[in-house]
Amino acid sequence: MNEKQGQLSKMIASLSADESLATYQMALDDQRLDLNPLIGQKIQLSFLGAINCQNCNRLIKKSYSGGFCFPCAQKLAQCDLCIMKPETCHYDAGTCREPEWGEQFCMQDHIVYLANSAAVKVGITRHTQVPTRWIDQGATQALPIFRVKTRYQSGLVEVMFKAHVSDRTDWRKMLKGQHDAPIDLAAKRDQLMAECADEIAALQQRFGGGTITPLPNETIVEINYPVQQYPDKVTSLNFDKTPNISGTLQGIKGQYLILDIGVLNIRKFSAYQINLGF
Ligand SMILES: [Zn+2]
Structure with a gap:
């Protein structure tokens, strides 16, 4: 051996x-x-x-x-709660644990996506983490639906969609594999865009042009x-x-x-x- x-x-x-x-x-x-x-x-x-x-x-x-050790988990920005809940980003309040880390990892383009990991879900990731993030979640299909300028904005878009679609993966189902029937993610995207049209417009107005960009023409990535x-x-x-x-x-x-x-x-x-x- x-x-x-x-x-x-x-x-x-x-x-x-x-x-x-x-x-x-x-x-x-x-x-x-x-x-x-x-x-x-x-x-x-x-x-x-x-x-x-x-x-x-x-x-x-x-x-x-x-x-990480307990002290590092308390002090590193990457271990802060706002990484799991980006809509709670507190960089603007001046309380980011490591502002330079935040500037490097959070103040950059993020992708909001739909994925099929045993069921349809919405998620976010840094644009450089595509398709790694999807593989890490065991998704069999994924479709980018927005490109946004910061992690904070991606969190706001995700929260908006959470009322209509899950943001969780049922990992037990995902590992059983038999629930991976293909989902028409493009149709789901169009449905969500229609349901959230007013809220999307409000976010775009709040952050200005070119910050929250819909991606209507992406193709579905299949993962075996x-x-x-x-x-x-x-x-x-x-x-x-x-x-x-x-x-x-x-x-x-x-x-x-x-x-x-x-x-x-x-x-x-x-x-x-x-x-x-x-
Ligand atoms: Zn440590």
């Missing part, structure tokens, strides 16, 4: 141009390992008992905000996942409870490894030191 060891980060996902297939790499320190070829094989993941904060590298017992077999019942695996996880890799979807013994959310265990046997 081959082995690789290091600090886990979220899987690196990309979309192959020819077959629209999500391809994944495991990131251990700065090592990268192609995971798609391991599907169908037995793998072994072992938590080595150490977690290091992804920002300050200190050894921690418990990870916060997906891979490397999955041989979806689980009937979704059982979560957890390094804190089960440090040694061994099973056959049946597929990868979103940030989940699908094993014959359960599913493992790799992103949740960012910063954990692990050994991978394959």
Whole structure:
């Protein structure tokens, strides 16, 4: 058996141009390992008992905000609540935890999109994170519907649509795979645009021309996942409870490894030191 060891980060996902297939790499320190070829094989993941904060590298017992020590989770802008709820951006109030980080990551073009991840949902992402964000969510289809100038504005547009369409992914359904019937996202977009026409106009007026731009002519991005077999019942695996996880890799979807013994959310265990046997 081959082995690789290091600090886990979220899987690196990309979309192959020819077959629209999500391809994944495991990131251990700065090592990268192609995971798609391991599907169908037995793998072994072992938590080595150490977690290091992804920002300050200190050894921690418990990870916060997906891979940070408690003080870093309290001080980094990327761990602030406004990242999850961009409509609560407080940069203009002068209270951004790290204004320079905010300027770099939040004050740039964002995309508002519709996606099919077991059901239709609305979401937002930095324009540079397309299509990574969609793959991370396990979406099988996605359609950009607005380009806006800041993360804050994307949050306002999302909130407006939330009254009409979910902003959540049911990850258990997403992992069962059988609810992925294609959705006519373009028709859904047109319906939402019509339902929210007055509110969209009000936002455009508030922020000025060219800030909140509808994208009426985008094409739907289709994403296929490397999955041989979806689980009937979704059982979560957890390094804190089960440090040694061994099973056959049946597929990868979103940030989940699908094993014959359960599913493992790799992103949740960012910063954990692990050994991978394959
Ligand atoms: Zn730290």
